[in-house]
Amino acid sequence: MSIKIGxxxxxxxxxxxxxxxxxxxxMELVGVFSRxxxxxxxxxxxxxxxxxxxxxxxxxxxxxxxICGGSATxxxxxxxxxxxxFNVIDSFDTHANIPQHFANVxxxxxxAGKIGIISCGWxxxxxxxxxxxxxxxxxxxxxxxxWGRGVSQGHSDAIRRIDGVKDARQYTVPVxxxxxxxxxxxxxQLSTRQKHTRVCYVVAEEGADxxxxxxxxxTMPNYFAxxxxxxxxxxxxxxxxxxxxxxxxxxxxxxxxxxxCTNADxxxxxxxxxxxxxSLKLDSNPEFTGSVLTAYARAAYRMxxxxxxxxxxxxxxxxxxxSPLSGEEIRAHML
Amino acid sequence: MSIKIGxxxxxxxxxxxxxxxxxxxxMELVGVFSRxxxxxxxxxxxxxxxxxxxxxxxxxxxxxxxICGGSATxxxxxxxxxxxxFNVIDSFDTHANIPQHFANVxxxxxxAGKIGIISCGWxxxxxxxxxxxxxxxxxxxxxxxxWGRGVSQGHSDAIRRIDGVKDARQYTVPVxxxxxxxxxxxxxQLSTRQKHTRVCYVVAEEGADxxxxxxxxxTMPNYFAxxxxxxxxxxxxxxxxxxxxxxxxxxxxxxxxxxxCTNADxxxxxxxxxxxxxSLKLDSNPEFTGSVLTAYARAAYRMxxxxxxxxxxxxxxxxxxxSPLSGEEIRAHML
Numbered sequence: 001m002s003i004k005i006g007x008x009x010x011x012x013x014x015x016x017x018x019x020x021x022x023x024x025x026x027m028e029l030v031g032v033f034s035r036x037x038x039x040x041x042x043x044x045x046x047x048x049x050x051x052x053x054x055x056x057x058x059x060x061x062x063x064x065x066x067i068c069g070g071s072a073t074x075x076x077x078x079x080x081x082x083x084x085x086f087n088v089i090d091s092f093d094t095h096a097n098i099p100q101h102f103a104n105v106x107x108x109x110x111x112a113g114k115i116g117i118i119s120c121g122w123x124x125x126x127x128x129x130x131x132x133x134x135x136x137x138x139x140x141x142x143x144x145x146x147w148g149r150g151v152s153q154g155h156s157d158a159i160r161r162i163d164g165v166k167d168a169r170q171y172t173v174p175v176x177x178x179x180x181x182x183x184x185x186x187x188x189q190l191s192t193r194q195k196h197t198r199v200c201y202v203v204a205e206e207g208a209d210x211x212x213x214x215x216x217x218x219t220m221p222n223y224f225a226x227x228x229x230x231x232x233x234x235x236x237x238x239x240x241x242x243x244x245x246x247x248x249x250x251x252x253x254x255x256x257x258x259x260x261c262t263n264a265d266x267x268x269x270x271x272x273x274x275x276x277x278x279s280l281k282l283d284s285n286p287e288f289t290g291s292v293l294t295a296y297a298r299a300a301y302r303m304x305x306x307x308x309x310x311x312x313x314x315x316x317x318x319x320x321x322x323s324p325l326s327g328e329e330i331r332a333h334m335l
Numbered sequence: 336m337s338i339k340i341g342x343x344x345x346x347x348x349x350x351x352x353x354x355x356x357x358x359x360x361x362m363e364l365v366g367v368f369s370r371x372x373x374x375x376x377x378x379x380x381x382x383x384x385x386x387x388x389x390x391x392x393x394x395x396x397x398x399x400x401x402i403c404g405g406s407a408t409x410x411x412x413x414x415x416x417x418x419x420x421f422n423v424i425d426s427f428d429t430h431a432n433i434p435q436h437f438a439n440v441x442x443x444x445x446x447a448g449k450i451g452i453i454s455c456g457w458x459x460x461x462x463x464x465x466x467x468x469x470x471x472x473x474x475x476x477x478x479x480x481x482w483g484r485g486v487s488q489g490h491s492d493a494i495r496r497i498d499g500v501k502d503a504r505q506y507t508v509p510v511x512x513x514x515x516x517x518x519x520x521x522x523x524q525l526s527t528r529q530k531h532t533r534v535c536y537v538v539a540e541e542g543a544d545x546x547x548x549x550x551x552x553x554t555m556p557n558y559f560a561x562x563x564x565x566x567x568x569x570x571x572x573x574x575x576x577x578x579x580x581x582x583x584x585x586x587x588x589x590x591x592x593x594x595x596c597t598n599a600d601x602x603x604x605x606x607x608x609x610x611x612x613x614s615l616k617l618d619s620n621p622e623f624t625g626s627v628l629t630a631y632a633r634a635a636y637r638m639x640x641x642x643x644x645x646x647x648x649x650x651x652x653x654x655x656x657x658s659p660l661s662g663e664e665i666r667a668h669m670l
Contacts, residue, residue: 006407009412012443019593019604023474027528054513098666124670126468129654130613131669136630136657137623139358143669185616213523258354258622264381269354272618278465279614281520287593288472309503315665319464322471334466334478335459
């Protein structure tokens, strides 16, 4: 019996989830739900599209609703709302508001006897798991997270809002010397500027003041002021040819030690260094994120089937719940 | 209230567990248990040492028994035996026998209402988790596991059994070209020989036939015959100075794709490649493995406290159970 999946929201992430669900033999994509007029939404795989107003009538047709909305305004409202009707999963990533979002989803999901997984994807998500595993195994070490090289959609949007900018793409790039030092277990203290640089490709409007645009970018608070930022002006054709993808990735590097303790006889045990690295090189950020959400949708369904309810994060979910294979199969082939 | 830990077996791994438990604020090391005469066993940290015969009397003094024995003969007998008395955890790594070992421990642990975690460490263990997470997120991709550069104790022992060999250390070394190709997402087909080389440092007995020793090593079935193996003869002093540590590590690299599907309108979605890598660089294999066992001992205790019993592997254990921190804390600081 297939797990019946609904997708709420059909932007880049929704399309990524669609592709991921369609390669899972144990899942069936019931449809895409949108706040737009369904007639105006063309779905790549051809599954039905419904207006979100139909969701309350479809509680017996959808096992897990994967919510592909924005963290700023969509998810804080949508995830608790639909956790009253379905097992849900989102990629909420406004870090400071996670406790409130978790509490809201927890209340709604528990009342409904449903599972609500929040903050799923790769960061938060797979990167978070790796920070937790490493810190649990080697307490007292240092965790470093590097992002990129990859496109930051938030930073690209921020540049597009500047007067005279027609299009923009911003790449976040880790500083190689910082990566090398962390990988060598040197435990450096790194400022924001020492960890990442920002590289911007901008298509300017005809006759725009490029010097002024550059100054506005590099001095923009929060987004660019604390970084070494390089701005390149390019043509629309070059933007389309070279920068139409959404690659991303990065590394979580954890550096810890064992030993160094004083023995009963007064001698000191040698200090041993250990470096753990988890890294991603992704050709498509939304397709990979969609694949992570899809695997966790399987877990949401199974946890709910076994009688569990409430808000969960990737921390609360045993790895086996993500796999379509049985316990016997994964022990035989992956352990 | 501390989790009370017992260590069964006091070789390199038992010492690694001892160091790990002693840096965990929520744990207390009750003692080390040995089949040897306790008077002959000197414990680094000075905790009491007991004969294993005392274990049945100490079921109320030990919450989790970490079993540090060999996979060939110790663990198949010890882990089911002590799962009848304690929550237990082991690092069983004879791959072909995992189903039987799991079944034996499951029966014993369920009867006793205890948890028995088997095959814990880094491979099997952290590497297994990464194979599973990656394959679940990107079904249909290829997983590659590389070991090293690091000391293989099994291979070092095999060389030591050759006539005329006084001491030996064998390093397993991944082939750089193979690593590069896998990291580039090229999905190469790699033979055993193409993945790893073996480098051996040997101290020969006075007057031994070095050419004969070399031939015996490089042609040894299972251990060396399928690899490009290099043998260096060194002095006892050099062995002690340069090869007394037990470093190890390696990488699990998973290469998968999204997209490539045919859309409803007949067009084909672009194929996007994704590469996931988890790597370890460990100064001390037994101390890192001991640290992993210790974190999972915390999980064993908690799972049992919540009423669960039976055999488990790392696949069955949610990451949050490994951390001494609360759900609120890990969501605030690591998500």
